[in-house]
Amino acid sequence: MTANHGTRARYVRGKCRCDACRAANTAYQRDRARKYWGVRRALTRGDDLDFLRRQLKARDAVLAASDLPRGEVRGRRDEIARFLELIDDADAYREQLLRVAS
Numbered sequence: 001m002t003a004n005h006g007t008r009a010r011y012v013r014g015k016c017r018c019d020a021c022r023a024a025n026t027a028y029q030r031d032r033a034r035k036y037w038g039v040r041r042a043l044t045r046g047d048d049l050d051f052l053r054r055q056l057k058a059r060d061a062v063l064a065a066s067d068l069p070r071g072e073v074r075g076r077r078d079e080i081a082r083f084l085e086l087i088d089d090a091d092a093y094r095e096q097l098l099r100v101a102s
């Protein structure tokens with residue numbers, strides 16, 4: 001069965017180069033490029049996440065060894081723990097994204 005004009009199937013399998021089929025193919029490629037760059041951006045953010053994670057853990061170690069009032073140290077370390085959880089969530093989301101995209 002031959003696909004309708006204005007579809008990528010007709011462009012690829014039917015080798016049709018009418019305006020409608022070329023437009024469908026262009027739209028497909030544009031969409032694919034957008035998804036590709038979306039994944040690239042997510043990966044870059046992933047690098048940023050690792051950097052942030054290291055910074056937060058270093059800060060946490062400094063706080064743990066500091067002689068600031070106990071309550072203040074706990075408050076700041078709790079905040080760091082919440083940020084680290086957020087980063088883990090973002091990482092898990094990135095893994096999902098990469099599985100779907102591959």
Ligand SMILES: [Zn+2]
Nearest residue numbers: 005016018021
């Ligand atoms: Zn066509």
